[in-house]
Amino acid sequence: MTDTTTEAPDDEVVETDEAREALLEAIGSEFGDAIIETHLVPGRDLWIRIDPAAWADTATYLRNRQRFRFFNWLSAIDWMPSPFGRSMDSEVDKLVGAVDEEEAAEEEEAGTGYAGGATRFQIVARVHNLSTLQGLTLKADIGDADASAESLSIGTWTHEYPGANWHEREVYEMYGISFEGHPGLRKLYLPGDFEGHPLRKDFPLLARIVKPWPGIVDVEPMPELPEKPEPAAAGDTAAEAPADAPSTENPEDTQ
Amino acid sequence: MTALFATDFFWETWPWWADTIFRLIFAIVAVLLPAGATVYLYLFKMVSFMQSRLGPMEAGPYGSMQLLAEVGKNLQKEDIFPARADRTVFAMAPYVVLLSTFLLAVVIPFGPEATFIDLDTGVYFALAVSSVSVIGILMAGWASASKYSLLGGLRAAGQLIAYELPLILAVVGVVIQAGTLNLQDIVTAQNQQEIFGWGAIGNPFILTQMLGFIIFLIAVQAELTQVPFDMPIAESELVSGYMTEYSGFRFLMFFIAEFATANIFAFLGATLFLGGWSVPPFLTDLLGIAWDSPIMNLVGPFVMLTKMLLLTFIFYWVRFTYPRFREDQLQKFAWKVLIPLSLMNIAITAVFKVVF
Amino acid sequence: MTAVSDRRQLAYIAAQAADARVNVELEAEGMTLNIGPQHPATHGTLRIVARLDGEQVIEADPIMGYMHRGYEKLAEVRTYPQVTTLINRIDWLGSFANEVPFILAAEQLMDIEAPPRAQHIRTILFEMARIANLTLFLGDMGVQLGAVTPVFYAFRDREHILNQIEAATGGRFHPNFDRIGGLKDDLPAGWVAETKESLGHITKFCNLMDDLLIGNEIFEARTRGIGVVPADVALSYGLSGANVRASGVDWDLRRDNPVGLAYDKVDWKVWTHPDGDSFARYWVRLQEVRESVKIVEQLLDTIPSGPIMAKVPRIIKVPEGEAYVETENPLGVMGYYVVSKGGLNPFRVKIRSASFSNMSITPWLLKGTYVPDVITILASLYFILGDIDR
Structure with missing residues (x-):
């Protein structure tokens, strides 16, 4: 169990979050080793990555013992970098400095979010405790690191949160992750004979392939800056915020 | 003109087929003209104003030709039969509904002699033929081979049967008071009877049969399948109920039947409760003519038209104000409220009839 | 043959x-x-x-899925400012409200905060989007129950609000006005006074609906006791917004978690109803519109002066991280779970739309009801299809 804590982004926000830490402790004592990693942003949110084997039990515990009665949503993340690139690289962007190769490479190597992740697919769910007004984001890795993308499955939450039904169906069709014990796992949006799982990163977005990204051509000038942005320096120019109400005669406004 | 109508010579030389044609034309005018008038006045204009919009403004001055445009539009449309429809029944259904409307019109008197038929059992006939439309609606619902239509047809059948009873029972009070089933005689009774010796306005039965009148209006609203009793049509639930699959000319016939029947029921209501074609006796006394002088054959239709517009105003006002009942609530309302009330009304009327 | x-x-x-x-x-x-x-x-x-x-x-x-547009996929290949154009179309009746949680999530990741004036105007427009959305519901509920007139009043009076939204943002339905770090523009001259005037129409409209529908026996007969959702069931199905407040759950993110919006500066009330039926849902929404009018009126009087944009780089790159921000939208809780790998475009956007969860209760709720009640329940749960299908 590893914990990471980022400092609160705002000075006003409390640096320590006792309520969430207490919650984390309670969950930790209940599940022990099943909790793989946690991430706490004080005053804002709590992420817990849990062993997929304990996924279904987590719902039972959270709903019945911790009064996380409100089921917010359930979804998944495909951490694989898209094989089609970012679909957002164009010569124009390189010119204006919106994209540089190093950064793009960094992006490729970037980690797997808060609370980490070991596999390509990760399931994410969020529940709320309305009496303490706490939200909690749960994550679980799905499958082994090199499991075939077809045999992904995890326990269902529908027994505790019936509202998870549709969310799990959506994940099933969009990511091809099946849920054991789900009462009626079939496609939600797509026609029954649709092949592929659209939200996986290796599912091509045809519209973007047919008509590639034109580049950032629509950078919007700030109201107080009538002159065109200079392309070379644009990347790190901070727009000067207007000190008072902006003038309405500004020709750039009307564009 | 009236003199011409009054002479025996005119009627003797008038060939029978001319009479038939005259009656036929008059029947069509009596059904379609008020229907057009109310649709334009109320459905297009009054309701538009109630809903803070202008209604049709383009066709003709102030949108007055809109109805013709609607008719033309519907006539141009393809006559669509659903794939699995029972074609014969599907095609016949609108005619049956329209037939009921015309049959209903024949017993309404528009003047001392301006009647199509002067039936001794006019009330009975009118209420009987008004139910014929149920058959047409059921036919339409069944033959459309659409589940929405079927549900609409079934609802209509249940509803019309449930509301037939209060309708009849509400009228029974009038029949007891007038002592006749003849609509012409009911008009006479209303004109000639006196209220405790005061006969200036005759005795329109709305005064003594207020409860019957209200039940009659409610039951008519249900008979017409209008809001708050429009479950058979129920746009938001059954799309358009039994009319869902109809288009073009056949839809137009349903449309005409719907609004024409509203008018005919208003005519019937005017005859039963508002004194029919007659004007209050003090007016005829003022003019120095008999209450049933032949001139009333010409004035009568306009008197009826006025009274009809008054009643249809109420129909449309309610129609565009209320939400609709649910089917079971409607049945409950009919059997548990309207029928006991109308029976009570009959009992009270009978007692008063015996006492006075 | x-x-x-x-x-x-x-x-x-x-x-x-x-x-x-x-x-x-x-x-x-x-x-x-x-x-x-x-x-x-x-x-x-x-x-x-x-x-x-x-x-x-x-x-x-x-x-569902007849209108599925795949916004979650599309958002992955768009820059952050471009995403707002898409998400405007999720709940198309209260578009501005869709933009706010996404922008707030992006701001949270970038660690910037909009200046007070921008937050204030955001809140005003947010509430006006709510009014524009819910007034239509208030009228439309009548149509679903067979009373066609109220919806015309709704369209008539809502128009005043839409005009004001258009005057401020340039778009009647899809303002696309919110920017990371602030707003696109400041309010036009004279807008505050005009908006106050337009709010008067909404107050009148609410009273009208009170008279036309709330007080109507048939309306009550059709809605009372129909589609009762117990609070606990509502929560486990993820119902939110007026739907849970009508079940007696006193939970409103505007009051309980007003991130980046100016709700804590005004005096207003969260209405709840204990019944949990269709009538309660209608009633709560009616009160909510009234509260929104109150909120906007108070906010209009106290708009702080100052800039409307924070210091934001011209090309927006969001640092690596994850953020989930939800707001109390007209239809319920709407949230965006934004995963950034540090770049021009979000790596993953999970859109938590209110109607999707609100409608997921229908298989449970519609069992055993009658066809007319199906319509009542669907109408009172109040969904926008774009909000279900995304």
Whole structure:
């Protein structure tokens, strides 16, 4: 169990979050080793990555013992970098400095979010405790690191949160992750004979392939800056915020 | 003109087929003209104003030709039969509904002699033929081979049967008071009877049969399948109920039947409760003519038209104000409220009839 | 065999096949009624396959996706400022409210905060989007129950609000006005006074609905006790917004978690209703519109001066991280879970839309009801199809 804590982004926000830490402790004592990693942003949110084997039990515990009665949503993340690139690289962007190769490479190597992740697919769910007004984001890795993308499955939450039904169906069709014990796992949006799982990163977005990204051509000038942005320096120019109400005669406004 | 109508010579030389044609034309005018008038006045204009919009403004001055445009539009449309429809029944259904409307019109008197038929059992006939439309609606619902239509047809059948009873029972009070089933005689009774010796306005039965009148209006609203009793049509639930699959000319016939029947029921209501074609006796006394002088054959239709517009105003006002009942609530309302009330009304009327 | 009868036979076969398909979908016998995808009560293209016994619903299964536009996928290949154009179309009646949580999530990741004036104006526009959305519901509920007139009043009075939204943002329905770090523009001159005037129409409209529908016996007969959702069930299905408040859950993110919006600066009340039925949902929304009017009126008087944009780089790159921000949208809780890998575009955007969760209760709720009540319940749960299908 590893914990990471980022400092609160705002000075006003409390640096320590006792309520969430207490919650984390309670969950930790209940599940022990099943909790793989946690991430706490004080005053804002709590992420817990849990062993997929304990996924279904987590719902039972959270709903019945911790009064996380409100089921917010359930979804998944495909951490694989898209094989089609970012679909957002164009010569124009390189010119204006919106994209540089190093950064793009960094992006490729970037980690797997808060609370980490070991596999390509990760399931994410969020529940709320309305009496303490706490939200909690749960994550679980799905499958082994090199499991075939077809045999992904995890326990269902529908027994505790019936509202998870549709969310799990959506994940099933969009990511091809099946849920054991789900009462009626079939496609939600797509026609029954649709092949592929659209939200996986290796599912091509045809519209973007047919008509590639034109580049950032629509950078919007700030109201107080009538002159065109200079392309070379644009990347790190901070727009000067207007000190008072902006003038309405500004020709750039009307564009 | 009236003199011409009054002479025996005119009627003797008038060939029978001319009479038939005259009656036929008059029947069509009596059904379609008020229907057009109310649709334009109320459905297009009054309701538009109630809903803070202008209604049709383009066709003709102030949108007055809109109805013709609607008719033309519907006539141009393809006559669509659903794939699995029972074609014969599907095609016949609108005619049956329209037939009921015309049959209903024949017993309404528009003047001392301006009647199509002067039936001794006019009330009975009118209420009987008004139910014929149920058959047409059921036919339409069944033959459309659409589940929405079927549900609409079934609802209509249940509803019309449930509301037939209060309708009849509400009228029974009038029949007891007038002592006749003849609509012409009911008009006479209303004109000639006196209220405790005061006969200036005759005795329109709305005064003594207020409860019957209200039940009659409610039951008519249900008979017409209008809001708050429009479950058979129920746009938001059954799309358009039994009319869902109809288009073009056949839809137009349903449309005409719907609004024409509203008018005919208003005519019937005017005859039963508002004194029919007659004007209050003090007016005829003022003019120095008999209450049933032949001139009333010409004035009568306009008197009826006025009274009809008054009643249809109420129909449309309610129609565009209320939400609709649910089917079971409607049945409950009919059997548990309207029928006991109308029976009570009959009992009270009978007692008063015996006492006075 | 002639060509005509051929065609008829083909049509017949097609119809049979369609029926068979519906039956197979439910694995059921008996009468299945397809409510939708084109049906007046579904505000778009929702389809509810209901198995009926007479008019009683044995089983109802909503089928969606006729309008699925794949915003979560599309957002992955768009820059952050471009995403707002997409998400404007999720709940198309209260578009501005869709933008706010996404922008707030992006701001949270970038660690910037909009200046107070921008936050203030955001809140005003947010509430006006709520008014524009909920007034239509208030009228439309009448239409679903058979009273056609209220919706015309709704359209009439809502127009004043839309005009004001247009005056401020340039878009009646899809403002696309919110920017990371602030707003696109400041308010035009004279807007505050005009908006106050337009709010008067909404107050009158609320009173009108009070008279036309709330006080109507038929309306009460049709809505009271229909579609009762117990609080606990509502929460476990993820219902939110007025739907849970009508079940007695006193939870409103505007009060309980006003991130980046100016709700804590005004005096207003969260209305709840203990019944949990269709009437309660209508009533709560009616009160909510009134509260929104109050909120906007107070906010209009206290707009702070200052800039409307924070210091934001010209090309927006969001650092690596994850953020989930939700706000109390007209339809319920709407949230965006934004995963950034540090770049121009979000790596993953999960859109938590209110109607999706609100509608997920329908299979449970519609069981055993009658066809007319199905319409009442669907209307009172209040969904926008774009909010379900995304």
